[in-house]
Amino acid sequence: xxxxxxxxxxxxxxxxxxxxxxxxxxxxxxxxxxxxxxxxxxxxxxxxxxxxxxxxxxxxxxxxxxxxxxxxxxxxxxxxxxxxxxxxxxxxxxxxxxxxxxxxxxxxxxxxxxxxxxxxxxxxxxxxxxxxxxxxxxxxxxxxxxxxxxxxxxxxxxxxxxxxxxxxxxxxxxxxxxxxxxxxxxxxxxxxxxxxxxxxxxxxxxxxxxxxxxxxxxxxxxxxxxxxxxxxxxxxxxxxxx
Numbered sequence: 001x002x003x004x005x006x007x008x009x010x011x012x013x014x015x016x017x018x019x020x021x022x023x024x025x026x027x028x029x030x031x032x033x034x035x036x037x038x039x040x041x042x043x044x045x046x047x048x049x050x051x052x053x054x055x056x057x058x059x060x061x062x063x064x065x066x067x068x069x070x071x072x073x074x075x076x077x078x079x080x081x082x083x084x085x086x087x088x089x090x091x092x093x094x095x096x097x098x099x100x101x102x103x104x105x106x107x108x109x110x111x112x113x114x115x116x117x118x119x120x121x122x123x124x125x126x127x128x129x130x131x132x133x134x135x136x137x138x139x140x141x142x143x144x145x146x147x148x149x150x151x152x153x154x155x156x157x158x159x160x161x162x163x164x165x166x167x168x169x170x171x172x173x174x175x176x177x178x179x180x181x182x183x184x185x186x187x188x189x190x191x192x193x194x195x196x197x198x199x200x201x202x203x204x205x206x207x208x209x210x211x212x213x214x215x216x217x218x219x220x221x222x223x224x225x226x227x228x229x230x231x232x233x234x235x236x237x238x239x240x241x242x
Contacts, residue, residue: 001041001187002043002187002188002189002205002206002240002241003043003044003183003184003187003188004043004044004045004046004067004183004187004188004189005029005032005043005044005045005046005188005189005191005237006045006046006047006048006174006188006189006190006191006200006204007029007045007046007047007048007191007233008047008048008049008191008192008193008194008197009047009049009051009055009059010049010050010051010157010158010159010193011157011158011193011194011210011212011213011229012191012192012193012210012229012230012232012233013025013026013029013047013059013229013230013233014229014230015229015230016158016159017159021062022229022230025230025233025234026059026062026063028234028237029045029063030062030063030064032044032045032063033045033063033064033065033066033067034064036066037066043189043241044065044066044067045063045065045067046060046065046067046068046069046070046177047059047060047065047069047070047071048069048070048074048170048173048174048177048190048192048197048200049069049070049071049073050071050072050073050123050125050157050162050196051071051072052071052072052117052118052119052120052121053071053072053076053078053085053119053121054119055071055119056069056070056071056078057078057080060078060080061080065080066080066081067181067183068080068177068180068181070170070173070174070176070177070200071085072120072121072122072123072164072168073123073155073162073164073168073169073170073173073196074088074164074168074169074170074171074172074173074174074176074199074200075087075088075091075121075122075123075164075165075168075173076088076091076121076122076173077173077176077177077180079180086176086180087121087122088122088168088172088173088176089176090165090166090167090168090172091122091165091168092165094122094165096148096151096165097122097123097151097152097165099148100124100145100148100151100152100163101124103144103145103146103148104116104124104126104141104144104145104163106144107140107143107144108126108137108140108141108144112129113128113129113130113133113140114126114127114128114129114137114140115127115129117160122164122165122168123162123163123164123165123168124162124163124164125157125160125161125162125163126141126160126161126162126163127159127160134156134159134160134161137156137160137161138154138156138161141154141161141163142154150166151165151166152164152165152166153165153166153167153168153169155169155195155196156194156195156196157194157195157196158193158194158212158214162196169196169199169200170192170196170197170199170200171199171200171202171203172199173200174188174190174200174203174204175203184205185203185204185205186204186205187205188203188204188205188206189204189205189206189207189208189236189240190203190204190206190207190208191207191208191209191210191233191236192209192213192217192221193209193210193212193213193214193217194213194214194217195214195216195217197217198216198217198220201217201220201221202220206222206240207220207221207222207223208221208222208223208224208225208236208239208240209221209223209224209225209232210224210225210227210228210229210231210232210233210236211224211225211226211227211228211232212228212229212232223236223239223240225239
């Protein structure tokens with residue numbers, strides 16, 4: 001029996017950065033959460049995303065979420081009922097990552113090659129200024145970090161390169177969420193679309209992806225919707241919530 005539905009945001013619930021929200025879908029997920037609070041046998045809905053904590057907070061408000069949500073690709077968990085933001089233990093003091101951030105800012109931001117997604121405390125999402133250059137972000141980052149590259153995890157999402165402290169990923173974030181809440185990964189449906197989602201999809205009992213997912217994700221999940229993003233989510237809900 002599924003107890004929790006765990007969704008990535010960009011490329012799953014939404015079409016990505018700067019695109020309009022599917023308010024009808026968010027309303028549907030809100031009804032799932034209200035039903036789960038009234039009946040423990042019904043699954044709740046929460047989020048597992050690379051977005052910063054404030055974005056996760058407002059998205060959980062939109063779906064009336066009460067189960068904690070994972071932010072910054074597993075670097076932390078937001079607990080809405082207590083209004084707490086809990087960094088993952090793997091984040092540590094953050095001193096090394098401060099130097100990582102500074103090096104990448106000098107090499108990529110000051111030179112006009114890329115920019116950082118704002119609002120993140122523990123990780124970075126790097127976007128190329130030139131739409132044709134995202135594939136080069138990995139090599140640029142490795143060159144800029146030098147020996148510090150061994151201190152980070154590098155994962156592409158659909159439109160950016162994510163830079164995380166070593167030991168931080170969405171799978172570790174899911175484990176942290178389960179420790180805090182008592183959910184078992186086997187009782188969770190995970191839905192993602194890009195390489196950065198593979199670590200949490202490897203842990204959940206059921207897995208799915210929309211049609212726009214990467215080939216690697218499509219090969220890893222149990223069900224691939226023929227429909228993209230939010231329409232795919234509707235289809236996935238029909239398949240798993242019969």
